[in-house]
């Protein structure tokens with residue numbers, strides 16, 4: 001495994017006096033596939049918003065030796081940090097290839113993009129292969145299945161050479177097969193990048209997480225391997241107290 005790690009220290013985000021992220025510390029090593037789980041409103045998305053510059057925060061967030069807090073969104077992106085949202089944002093009327101080419105050109109001038117139009121740049125063909133979309137490269141993104149759109153969005157981060165990917169519920173609404181394919185894709189991506197996944201799907205988390213941080217009320221409640229987190233009485237209490245959300249209950253496997 002290689003790549004850069006993410007270090008978060010005493011991260012705090014407040015909205016009008018309400019503290020959504022309340023002194024979070026995280027050490028996410030290079031090549032980790034870290035899942036952030038926790039009940040609704042725990043602060044998971046706000047934490048990712050803070051890392052990517054979408055909300056103001058205090059504390060420290062360092063990636064690849066650089067402090068991120070205080071930088072504007074585009075400068076954080078330029079450091080190799082990219083995210084997806086719960087709804088895929090691809091250009092539906094353009095082909096898969098065109099979507100990837102535009103993403104790859106995000107950091108290039110229009111002349112460079114014109115010169116390259118005739119051939120498929122190497123990072124784009126690699127992203128097509130990694131995401132399994134090579135056979136669909138000339139189809140409009142609008143006809144892709146839900147899962148394939150999410151993979152395209154991940155591919156758009158890969159062609160930008162994003163080193164830290166932050167993915168918000170990447171398997172929401174996916175079929176069983178799509179979930180498995182996504183898990184395998186994330187494993188491939190994490191071979192040489194750092195991946196952070198916000199997730200409510202506990203089966204998916206159990207199958208693919210290398211490490212887990214459980215957030216609750218803006219704080220890190222528990223952290224470790226899947227087995228360690230599942231065995232943590234504090235985690236069981238938080239989830240088992242939420243009978244209205246049975247899908248979110250991480251029942252210990254060997255209990």
Ligand SMILES: Nc1ncnc2c1ncn2[C@@H]1O[C@H](COP(=O)(O)OP(=O)(O)OP(=O)(O)O)[C@@H](O)[C@H]1O
Nearest residue numbers: 015018019020038039040041042043044045046047
């Ligand atoms: N822009 C905002 N203004 C005010 N409060 C906000 C804002 N964004 C988030 N919050 C609040 O901060 C808390 C954390 O929200 P956040 O979306 O980060 O939780 P989450 O763990 O991602 O939840 P979910 O799993 O439901 O997406 C919630 O109480 C939410 O209502």
